[in-house]
Amino acid sequence: MTYSRITLTVNDLVETVDVPQHMTLLQMLREKLSLTGTKNGCSAGECGACTVLMNDEPVNSCMVLAAECDGATIVTVEGLAKLGKLSKLQETIIKTGGVQCGFCTPGMLISATALLKRNANPTETEIREALVGNLCRCTGYYRIVEAVKESAAH
Amino acid sequence: MINPHPGLPELEYVKPASLSEACAFLAEHDGKAKPFAGGTDSFVRLRDGVLKLDYLVDIKGLEGTKELSFDSKKGLTIGAAVTMNQVAKHPDVIQHYPNLVQAANTVASYQLRNRATIIGNICNASPAGDTIGTCMILDGVLNIKGTEGERTIPLNAFFLAPGRTVLKAGEVVTSITLPPPPAGMVGVYKKLGRNQMSDLSIVGVAVLGYPSAKSPSGYAFRIALASVAPVPMEALKAEAILSEKKITAETIADAAVAAMDAVTPIDDVRGSARYRKLMVRNLTREALTEVWAKLSN
Numbered sequence: 277m278t279y280s281r282i283t284l285t286v287n288d289l290v291e292t293v294d295v296p297q298h299m300t301l302l303q304m305l306r307e308k309l310s311l312t313g314t315k316n317g318c319s320a321g322e323c324g325a326c327t328v329l330m331n332d333e334p335v336n337s338c339m340v341l342a343a344e345c346d347g348a349t350i351v352t353v354e355g356l357a358k359l360g361k362l363s364k365l366q367e368t369i370i371k372t373g374g375v376q377c378g379f380c381t382p383g384m385l386i387s388a389t390a391l392l393k394r395n396a397n398p399t400e401t402e403i404r405e406a407l408v409g410n411l412c413r414c415t416g417y418y419r420i421v422e423a424v425k426e427s428a429a430h
Numbered sequence: 431m432i433n434p435h436p437g438l439p440e441l442e443y444v445k446p447a448s449l450s451e452a453c454a455f456l457a458e459h460d461g462k463a464k465p466f467a468g469g470t471d472s473f474v475r476l477r478d479g480v481l482k483l484d485y486l487v488d489i490k491g492l493e494g495t496k497e498l499s500f501d502s503k504k505g506l507t508i509g510a511a512v513t514m515n516q517v518a519k520h521p522d523v524i525q526h527y528p529n530l531v532q533a534a535n536t537v538a539s540y541q542l543r544n545r546a547t548i549i550g551n552i553c554n555a556s557p558a559g560d561t562i563g564t565c566m567i568l569d570g571v572l573n574i575k576g577t578e579g580e581r582t583i584p585l586n587a588f589f590l591a592p593g594r595t596v597l598k599a600g601e602v603v604t605s606i607t608l609p610p611p612p613a614g615m616v617g618v619y620k621k622l623g624r625n626q627m628s629d630l631s632i633v634g635v636a637v638l639g640y641p642s643a644k645s646p647s648g649y650a651f652r653i654a655l656a657s658v659a660p661v662p663m664e665a666l667k668a669e670a671i672l673s674e675k676k677i678t679a680e681t682i683a684d685a686a687v688a689a690m691d692a693v694t695p696i697d698d699v700r701g702s703a704r705y706r707k708l709m710v711r712n713l714t715r716e717a718l719t720e721v722w723a724k725l726s727n
Binding site for chain 1: 438627
């Protein structure tokens with residue numbers, strides 16, 4: 277097995293990690309850095325449970341090699357709260373009841389955070405388009421969309 | 431076969447310092463190595479065991495692969511590492527090739543389009559590739575680099591069969607050039623999936639039209655069809671009908687039937703061949719009607 281040594285920033289911390297070259301970013305986050313908030317769902321880039329921010333843009337971390345991430349900046353769901361305080365969106369999704377089993381929530385939060393960064397006032401259609409790559413197996417989409425709307429309004 | 435494990439089969443990640451080095455490596459390991467940009471197709475196929483590789487050769491960052499530029503004479507150049515989202519939000523692409531923006535935005539999801547590339551969509555050579563048809567009817571030309579130098583090939587001569595192209599061992603598509611769009615062009619992409627957004631296409635129809643003094647009808651139309659033949663195809667007979675006869679609702683209906691008659695779809699999990707044929711007719715008619723409404727306005 278061939279390894280790469282990479283240095284990257286994850287949730288504001290600089291990490292140096294030795295990774296097998298076929299290891300995905302998702303595996304590295306969960307298995308090397310113990311950041312298990314990011315979930316593995318479909319392993320095919322469809323469900324979005326593994327969504328993280330890579331250099332400020334959301335990507336499916338199951339579709340990225342860790343070896344590619346040398347020098348990258350990654351934000352996972354664990355990085356959304358600052359100093360123990362949840363982000364506005366995290367607070368709103370709790371309030372609206374947009375969390376059921378919770379499996380899709382980390383990916384939803386990352387995709388929605390990225391949406392609100394590029395579009396502070398999205399329409400419902402824009403919200404649904406931005407979350408098309410995040411599947412909720414409880415099908416609780418209504419309250420998730422409500423949370424994004426309400427968070428944007430603040 | 432569905433592989434629930436998040437891991438990829440063991441392979442090496444190769445990051446060459448130049449395109450020449452990438453080509454030499456690919457030529458030396460033909461069949462065992464592939465160029466790697468977004469990986470959105472390769473990863474799925476590697477996990478499913480359909481694709482077996484020893485090396486992924488990262489071409490992102492190599493010379494010219496990140497180029498995305500428009501020139502009023504030369505047209506649009508899209509490098510191999512340029513993602514679909516980068517294309518879709520580029521002001522020049524929005525202004526001059528809105529049909530390409532529309533097609534790119536139908537692919538999968540926002541986060542996937544942050545990795546997926548137009549060149550990858552083309553090189554994957556799936557008949558279902560959503561951006562291929564629009565690039566074809568915009569007369570796209572691929573810029574290719576190999577161990578023996580560079581060459582160009584028109585996109586409509588690139589595909590041989592599903593997943594197979596004319597690329598030779600060691601060759602890499604470095605970019606695509608789309609000539610400046612015809613004056614007065616109106617284009618649309620119609621996609622039918624199992625759901626409203628994000629699915630692979632059951633049928634995809636790319637149409638563009640523009641005023642043309644060369645056509646007896648006064649207009650020229652181009653029509654490309656996805657997911658309905660072994661390779662992305664153009665509906666030449668339908669285009670000829672629209673060039674020759676005065677454009678009316680009847681001519682449009684005739685052209686849509688000609689498009690339907692030209693396709694050879696298969697039955698698969700997403701739809702039957704018969705359904706696909708009928709949808710080619712309906713979507714072609716819808717697309718032509720929409721384009722004509724804007725052209726004749």
